[in-house]
Amino acid sequence: MKCRVCRQAAIIDVPRHNANFCGPHFLDMCRRQVIKAIDDYDMMTKDDRILVAVSGGKDSLAVWDMLIDLGYQADGLYVGLGIGEYSDISGEYAKAFADERGLTLITVSLRDDYGYDVPTATVASRRVPCSACGMSKRHIFDKAAIDGGYTVLVTGHNLDDEAAVLYGNTLRWELEYLARQLPVLPARNGFPKKVKPLVRLSEREMAAWCVVRGIDYLVEECPIAAGNKHLGFKEALNKIEADSPGTKTAFYLNFVEKVAPLLASYALGDDVTLQPCTRCGSPTTAEVCAFCNLVEKSAAHEPVPVELITGRGRRR
Amino acid sequence: MKVLLRNPRRELEIDGPRRVHALLAHLELNRESHLVIRNGTLVASDELLAADDTVEIRPVISGGAW
Numbered sequence: 001m002k003c004r005v006c007r008q009a010a011i012i013d014v015p016r017h018n019a020n021f022c023g024p025h026f027l028d029m030c031r032r033q034v035i036k037a038i039d040d041y042d043m044m045t046k047d048d049r050i051l052v053a054v055s056g057g058k059d060s061l062a063v064w065d066m067l068i069d070l071g072y073q074a075d076g077l078y079v080g081l082g083i084g085e086y087s088d089i090s091g092e093y094a095k096a097f098a099d100e101r102g103l104t105l106i107t108v109s110l111r112d113d114y115g116y117d118v119p120t121a122t123v124a125s126r127r128v129p130c131s132a133c134g135m136s137k138r139h140i141f142d143k144a145a146i147d148g149g150y151t152v153l154v155t156g157h158n159l160d161d162e163a164a165v166l167y168g169n170t171l172r173w174e175l176e177y178l179a180r181q182l183p184v185l186p187a188r189n190g191f192p193k194k195v196k197p198l199v200r201l202s203e204r205e206m207a208a209w210c211v212v213r214g215i216d217y218l219v220e221e222c223p224i225a226a227g228n229k230h231l232g233f234k235e236a237l238n239k240i241e242a243d244s245p246g247t248k249t250a251f252y253l254n255f256v257e258k259v260a261p262l263l264a265s266y267a268l269g270d271d272v273t274l275q276p277c278t279r280c281g282s283p284t285t286a287e288v289c290a291f292c293n294l295v296e297k298s299a300a301h302e303p304v305p306v307e308l309i310t311g312r313g314r315r316r
Numbered sequence: 317m318k319v320l321l322r323n324p325r326r327e328l329e330i331d332g333p334r335r336v337h338a339l340l341a342h343l344e345l346n347r348e349s350h351l352v353i354r355n356g357t358l359v360a361s362d363e364l365l366a367a368d369d370t371v372e373i374r375p376v377i378s379g380g381a382w
Contacts (some may be wrong), residue, residue, distance in 0.1 A: 207376035
């Protein structure tokens with residue numbers, strides 16, 4: 001296979017573009033896709049103060065690397081979730097990435113700063129594990145961005161993540177969730193602006209970015225997430241994609257362009273009155289926000305080892 | 317050839333030479349969900365892998381909620 005641009009030996013085939021690329025021209029293609037996403041959806045400018053939510057995995061390290069590479073001012077935020085050895089190792093990858101490049105990495109630990117971890121929150125709150133984890137991360141990301149004076153919060157959601165969520169919400173016709181599944185959520189009611197610059201790039205392309213750029217990341221899957229519904233949706237879409245390259249791209253990007261505008265009136269929360277949580281000050285519809293309720297239940301609970309959570313069942 | 321797989325981490329010995337796409341098909345792995353790496357470098361799907369090569373097949377799918 002030859003690179004589509006320079007005709008040198010290709011290192012990767014990208015069937016959805018019907019193209020093959022050498023290393024440098026593959027990186028150029030990724031940069032172009034990120035720049036197009038940033039421009040098309042008015043994500044950010046070089047004057048913004050950007051906070052990147054970093055997990056130590058390929059997507060978050062790749063998006064941080066790309067933004068720095070493109071000349072943006074971006075700090076990182078890592079949240080230690082207390083998922084046993086998995087969290088310890090993911091934190092080491094995030095820290096090593098930042099240290100090697102002289103970047104600022106803010107670190108928050110659920111156990112040290114809030115008195116609980118994800119396995120304990122799962123049991124204490126009787127939530128599914130990914131729900132307790134997601135709620136904790138969203139709250140801490142939002143709070144860190146607002147408190148730190150950042151104007152944009154970046155997450156490493158890629159095309160596969162967005163297509164899988166869209167698939168799940170479409171199967172159930174969750175109109176309220178569909179209406180808010182956009183590459184940009186504007187700042188509102190005390191929440192920061194949130195953007196997803198990787199929505200035009202696939203999960204495979206992000207892993208390849210890291211390999212070509214020499215970025216070490218945590219390859220192993222979260223032991224709690226293994227077997228969840230989200231992964232099942234990705235697998236289903238990849239089976240379709242293998243037979244019909246470009247399907248994921250068309251499914252998600254055409255939704256954003258053609259369908260999401262029709263659903264705008266269904267967006268959750270636009271007509272809801274929010275007030276500051278009496279404990280943490282974050283915007284909420286109740287007196288005490290859901291995160292503070294989770295902290296209260298979880299911190300009072302005896303610590304739960306991660307081994308008790310893994311393999312609890314497939315539907316998460 | 318020696319093939320390193322992840323999640324869970326394990327090693328297989330597979331007859332070679334084989335092309336990358338043939339190796340993935342043999343292992344019933346979707347190319348959309350995997351990268352093949354030889355000596356730290358990505359290899360495209362029509363690349364011929366030698367019998368004495370050592371390759372990593374790296375899954376690229378990660379999940380969980382945000």
